[in-house]
Amino acid sequence: xxxxxxxxxxxxxxxxxxxxxxxxxxxxxxxxxxxxxxxxxxxxxxxxxxxxxxxxxxxxxxxxxxxxxxxxxxxxxxxxxxxxxxxxxxxxxxxxxxxxxxxxxxxxxxxxxxxxxxxxxxxxxxxxxxxxxxxxxxxxxxxxxxxxxxxxxxxxxxxxxxxxxxxxxxxxxxxxxxxxxxxxxxxxxxxxxxxxxxxxxxxxxxxxxxxxxxxxxxxxxxxxxxxxxxxxxxxxxxxxxxxxxxxxxxxxxxxxxxxxxxxxxxxxxxxxxxxxxxxxxxxxxxxxxxxxxxxxxxx
Amino acid sequence: xxxxxxxxxxxxxxxxxxxxxxxxxxxxxxxxxxxxxxxxxxxxxxxxxxxxxxxxxxxxxxxxxxxxxxxxxxxxxxxxxxxxxxxxxxxxxxxxxxxxxxxxxxxxxxxxxxxxxxxxxxxxxxxxxxxxxxxxxxxxxxxxxxxxxxxxxxxxxxxxxxxxxxxxxxxxxxxxxxxxxxxxxxxxxxxxxxxxxxxxxxxxxxxxxxxxxxxxxxxxxxxxxxxxxxxxxxxxxxxxxxxxxxxxxxxxxxxxxxxxxxxxxxxxxxxxxxxxxxxxxxxxxxxxxxxxxxxxxxxxxxxxxxxxxxxxxxxxxxxxxxxxxxxxxxxxxxxxxxxxxxxxxxxxxxxxxxxxxxxxxxxxxxxxxxxxxxxxxxx
Numbered sequence: 001x002x003x004x005x006x007x008x009x010x011x012x013x014x015x016x017x018x019x020x021x022x023x024x025x026x027x028x029x030x031x032x033x034x035x036x037x038x039x040x041x042x043x044x045x046x047x048x049x050x051x052x053x054x055x056x057x058x059x060x061x062x063x064x065x066x067x068x069x070x071x072x073x074x075x076x077x078x079x080x081x082x083x084x085x086x087x088x089x090x091x092x093x094x095x096x097x098x099x100x101x102x103x104x105x106x107x108x109x110x111x112x113x114x115x116x117x118x119x120x121x122x123x124x125x126x127x128x129x130x131x132x133x134x135x136x137x138x139x140x141x142x143x144x145x146x147x148x149x150x151x152x153x154x155x156x157x158x159x160x161x162x163x164x165x166x167x168x169x170x171x172x173x174x175x176x177x178x179x180x181x182x183x184x185x186x187x188x189x190x191x192x193x194x195x196x197x198x199x200x201x202x203x204x205x206x207x208x209x210x211x212x213x214x215x216x217x218x219x220x221x222x223x224x225x226x227x228x229x230x231x232x233x234x235x236x237x238x239x240x241x242x243x244x245x246x247x248x249x250x251x252x253x254x255x256x257x258x259x260x261x262x263x264x265x266x267x268x269x270x271x272x273x274x275x276x277x278x279x280x281x282x283x284x285x286x287x288x289x290x291x292x293x294x295x296x297x298x299x
Numbered sequence: 300x301x302x303x304x305x306x307x308x309x310x311x312x313x314x315x316x317x318x319x320x321x322x323x324x325x326x327x328x329x330x331x332x333x334x335x336x337x338x339x340x341x342x343x344x345x346x347x348x349x350x351x352x353x354x355x356x357x358x359x360x361x362x363x364x365x366x367x368x369x370x371x372x373x374x375x376x377x378x379x380x381x382x383x384x385x386x387x388x389x390x391x392x393x394x395x396x397x398x399x400x401x402x403x404x405x406x407x408x409x410x411x412x413x414x415x416x417x418x419x420x421x422x423x424x425x426x427x428x429x430x431x432x433x434x435x436x437x438x439x440x441x442x443x444x445x446x447x448x449x450x451x452x453x454x455x456x457x458x459x460x461x462x463x464x465x466x467x468x469x470x471x472x473x474x475x476x477x478x479x480x481x482x483x484x485x486x487x488x489x490x491x492x493x494x495x496x497x498x499x500x501x502x503x504x505x506x507x508x509x510x511x512x513x514x515x516x517x518x519x520x521x522x523x524x525x526x527x528x529x530x531x532x533x534x535x536x537x538x539x540x541x542x543x544x545x546x547x548x549x550x551x552x553x554x555x556x557x558x559x560x561x562x563x564x565x566x567x568x569x570x571x572x573x574x575x576x577x578x579x580x581x582x583x584x585x586x587x588x589x590x591x592x593x594x595x596x597x598x599x600x601x602x603x604x605x606x607x608x609x610x611x612x613x614x615x616x617x618x619x620x621x622x623x624x625x626x627x628x629x630x631x632x633x634x635x636x637x638x639x640x641x642x643x644x645x646x647x648x649x650x651x652x653x654x655x656x657x658x659x660x661x662x663x664x665x666x667x668x669x670x671x672x673x674x675x676x677x678x
Contacts, residue, residue: 035454035455037586089649092653093652098397099652099656101397102589102590102648103649103652103653105586105590105648106590106645106648106649106652107645107649108645109583109586109587109590109641109645109648110641110642110644110645110646110648110649113636113639113640113642113645114636114639114642116639117638117639117642118635223583226582227462230458230459230582233455234455234459237455237456237459266470266472268467268470268472271462271463271466272466272467274459275462275463278456278459279444279456282444282447282456283444283447
């Protein structure tokens with residue numbers, strides 16, 4: 001029983017990490033049809049930004065309030081990077097999806113290489129504040145405290161995104177744009193302005209995932225982003241791009257499956273089990289992600 | 300979702316039945332009388348075959364003479380990746396399938412052959428045969444599953460399958476795949492002609508043969524009736540379906556042939572490099588393949604081969620330059636990023652997507668058409 005609780009909570013923690021990455025990806029993909037490979041780069045920027053701030057930024061530090069400041073710095077760096085990428089790289093290529101993907105692929109190779117050039121390829125030890133280091137006891141089970149922080153952060157981001165989507169005018173435009181971009185444009189609203197906003201939000205969430213991923217893994221490496229990104233892609237395919245809730249459910253499912261399968265079978269099989277689930281989803285609910293689009297194709 | 304961009308760019312050229320052997324992406328149309336179609340490939344093959352007999356020194360480009368083992372080895376490596384990129388272009392450039400799992404079939408070929416030679420101690424020829432058949436079957440099965448979806452979903456699914464393979468190999472099940480260290484070639488099972496440094500030339504022949512097979516198969520298929528349907532699918536899959544042709548088997552054919560060629564490439568890679576590491580299983584490796592293809596020119600005759608050769612060469616040379624003396628004298632903040640080939644290549648690639656869409660192969664055509672003050676042939 002205690003193992004199950006441990007696995008559930010660590011699985012939720014992993015799912016939270018996936019959600020932070022996948023929510024931005026799915027928003028970007030849903031609205032702009034851009035498969036953003038640079039998302040892993042934003043994650044790496046967030047992680048290294050936080051690490052750098054905790055080491056060198058005055059006022060920030062590896063503990064307490066200083067750590068919060070460091071995370072804020074990392075998230076700001078990621079948001080800035082995402083905004084710049086959207087304005088300088090994605091914007092000139094609007095309407096040319098393939099070129100957009102190629103450009104983000106180029107970035108996804110160049111940015112980690114740049115980070116590696118500056119800070120080296122070796123894993124860097126990530127600072128761990130006293131508040132979240134060690135384990136907490138839940139129902140007699142010792143669980144690493146950083147998992148709770150991850151879950152908390154994901155819940156906060158989920159609530160914030162949900163409020164943004166349902167309560168603000170921009171959220172309305174974004175939701176309408178995901179449903180039918182042409183119609184929104186026809187109504188006289190410039191959807192493109194919300195593209196930058198969505199990219200910034202996605203970048204911020206990914207950078208936060210990078211900072212918290214540093215806590216989760218204990219280290220940061222330049223290529224951490226890409227491997228996490230692949231699972232985030234899987235989450236986006238399973239969850240679909242139309243709803244935030246779908247994305248959250250898919251993240252949690254993937255995280256739990258991975259943890260349980262990794263524990264009860266051979267390590268590494270959990271990662272493969274996720275891929276099998278993905279194949280099953282695609283085979284049974286043909287379309288999965290593109291359900292909306294394939295309906296259009298038939299019509 | 301991929302189709303709407305392609306339609307705008309390609310529909311006029313591709314919808315004509317039998318729209319010629321050269322795809323529209325090759326750019327400018329030559330007005331004057333052109334040499335026979337076989338002249339170009341024959342000339343390239345002649346140059347490739349004469350290289351090991353040339354003692355020419357190319358200062359700056361290669362360190363030794365052209366037929367010195369290090370130079371031949373580098374060229375052989377470029378050719379292997381050129382053949383692989385051509386097989387990837389069959390999916391990406393010819394049919395318009397955005398697959399991110401091509402490294403899986405390449406790795407499948409390399410690892411299967413290495414394992415068979417190591418564990419079962421099968422001779423090279425049989426191991427190669429089993430590896431290629433295995434890789435082809437794997438791509439057939441996985442292609443049958445993944446091609447149920449289109450566009451970006453296909454990209455993600457293939458990526459996920461490849462990632463599963465990558466994890467499997469790096470986790471080292473049963474201490475078979477060697478984990479991060481990979482496997483070395485079991486030289487006892489390989490004919491002596493492929494082992495020593497002095498025999499690099501033989502490896503070079505194998506690489507030339509692989510590149511020729513890969514390029515030949517792709518060319519031959521694209522000019523066949525199947526290739527016409529591929530062209531149609533690339534331009535507008537919906538229209539092909541409306542015309543009464545089910546695109547699925549055609550796409551699956553391309554996927555399987557591409558996978559088979561890639562696994563053959565894996566075997567050749569194993570021979571040329573003398574081992575295999577998990578780096579060739581990663582998603583990053585597929586992404587570099589995509590970069591190679593787009594660099595040279597997707598869906599063109601020579602583009603993928605040229606792009607891959609240039610990329611591999613640049614990657615190799617930049618790494619050497621990064622360690623050279625002239626480099627260490629630069630200030631650290633310039634030298635550090637420049638010592639990372641991936642940074643330079645990635646940045647160049649992004650710039651290329653902006654300024655030279657269509658790749659290197661389309662460049663002469665673009666220059667020509669710009670000179671004639673005609674509207675650019677946009678890809």
